[in-house]
Amino acid sequence: MYILSNYNAVQFVFVQHDAACRVIARLKKERDEARSLLAQAERQAPLPASAATANVSALSNGKRAAESEDMGPGGKRMRPGVSDSIISELTECNAALSQQRKKRQIPPTLAPIDALERYTQLSSHPLHKTNKPGITSIDINLSKDIVATGGVDSSAVLFDRTSGEILSTLNGHSKKVTSVKFVAQNDVFLSGSADKTVRIWQGSEDGKYDCRHILKDHTAEVQAVTVHATNNYFVTASLDTTWCFYDLSSGLCLTQVEDPSNSMGYTSAAFHPDGLILGTGTTGATVRIWDVKSRGNVANFDGHTGAVTAISFSENGYFLATAAHDGVKLWDLRKLKNFRSFELYDQDTPTNSVDFDHSGSYLAIAGSDIRVYQVGSVKAEWNCIKTLPDLSGTGKATCVKFGTDAKYLAVGSMDRNLRIFGLPEGDDASTES
Numbered sequence: 001m002y003i004l005s006n007y008n009a010v011q012f013v014f015v016q017h018d019a020a021c022r023v024i025a026r027l028k029k030e031r032d033e034a035r036s037l038l039a040q041a042e043r044q045a046p047l048p049a050s051a052a053t054a055n056v057s058a059l060s061n062g063k064r065a066a067e068s069e070d071m072g073p074g075g076k077r078m079r080p081g082v083s084d085s086i087i088s089e090l091t092e093c094n095a096a097l098s099q100q101r102k103k104r105q106i107p108p109t110l111a112p113i114d115a116l117e118r119y120t121q122l123s124s125h126p127l128h129k130t131n132k133p134g135i136t137s138i139d140i141n142l143s144k145d146i147v148a149t150g151g152v153d154s155s156a157v158l159f160d161r162t163s164g165e166i167l168s169t170l171n172g173h174s175k176k177v178t179s180v181k182f183v184a185q186n187d188v189f190l191s192g193s194a195d196k197t198v199r200i201w202q203g204s205e206d207g208k209y210d211c212r213h214i215l216k217d218h219t220a221e222v223q224a225v226t227v228h229a230t231n232n233y234f235v236t237a238s239l240d241t242t243w244c245f246y247d248l249s250s251g252l253c254l255t256q257v258e259d260p261s262n263s264m265g266y267t268s269a270a271f272h273p274d275g276l277i278l279g280t281g282t283t284g285a286t287v288r289i290w291d292v293k294s295r296g297n298v299a300n301f302d303g304h305t306g307a308v309t310a311i312s313f314s315e316n317g318y319f320l321a322t323a324a325h326d327g328v329k330l331w332d333l334r335k336l337k338n339f340r341s342f343e344l345y346d347q348d349t350p351t352n353s354v355d356f357d358h359s360g361s362y363l364a365i366a367g368s369d370i371r372v373y374q375v376g377s378v379k380a381e382w383n384c385i386k387t388l389p390d391l392s393g394t395g396k397a398t399c400v401k402f403g404t405d406a407k408y409l410a411v412g413s414m415d416r417n418l419r420i421f422g423l424p425e426g427d428d429a430s431t432e433s
Helices: 008-015 019-027 029-044 049-055 084-101
Strands: 119-126 135-141 146-153 156-160 165-170 177-182 190-194 198-203 208-214 222-227 233-238 242-249 251-260 266-271 277-282 287-291 298-303 310-313 319-324 329-334 337-342 353-356 362-366 369-374 382-390 396-400 410-411 418-420
Touching: 135 396, 135 410, 135 418, 146 177, 156 190, 165 208, 190 222, 233 266, 242 266, 266 310, 277 310, 277 319, 319 353, 353 396, 362 396, 369 396, 369 410
Parallel strands: 135 177, 177 222, 222 266, 310 353
Antiparallel strands: 119 418, 135 146, 146 156, 156 165, 177 190, 190 198, 198 208, 222 233, 233 242, 242 251, 266 277, 277 287, 287 298, 310 319, 319 329, 329 337, 353 362, 362 369, 369 382, 396 410, 410 418
């Protein structure tokens, strides 16, 4: 069952190349460019003296940082809203990325299928504490080959895969870290936690990270953090039934979205690659699709059992993969329908993570093991090309992420080790295309 808004917003959102929209975009180009420049200037402007005084100096690894508590009448936090200039910036980003996607080709450096079929564990790294084991989240800075993990031990760890060394351990959260995300520029890193907060970390040349902002806009566990394609904004999703849209440079919550008709907390979230669509998973097994510009709920996908633990959009822009207790479902965003389901494990084993590689050629799934599928189409089969065992001994692979060109997989489980799967050294020569 798919619930659509009565003004046909879903069709407007997904049919992004409509000719009329292009004409309007051209007519508004000069105005939008001016607004975009103004928005950039506002983000880069220094803090006023009063704000600078209020911001206590940050110390490394979250020991002390600026905490914003701007309150309005009635004790409610003030929300400036998403300005027209920001909407223009998001729209321009969407148009540029959509145009690039038309010319997009599979990179020749992508790992071929026969290479993935031979993947095995290459290394295991004990990154988190022994007394509180468990890795809950993984992200990868693809340009630097740095893997980030969030742990049950309340810390986030940045790990250099090439050297095999820990670069930094970020402390400060008081409960488990549920979500970690790199921002693709300026050495910025985000962490969300069960302690209801989100932290913005700024890297420095010496490899250390300072906690620049502690965000306290949620009233329950933060379950997901996702970064917009502009790298200027991000969204957090919480069990408090709201999601927040933030300006990255200031750490300011521009709007907090709450649907009075929804009583389900959010358990996962991800931006569509083009940035105008947001997907959120809920405790009530529903996937909710949002128009970022209007913050309107434009579609709901039902059919899962249990909380939606993870969602991943394909870079082709058409497919969405969602994971829950009952397995994985694949959705066609053009027709807003479920076209394939994978029931992978027994009824006591949830599927915890899904991830499309950057080319959109492969899909990885984590549960009691790790499985890699070759991406098909709505009609063509999605074949499982590799099953990797969960070597943690816990039976719970909690998170999985593809490295650059799918040359490796980073896997977290309910022990304290990050595991890297790929081709053994010297074996990749036989897979050259």
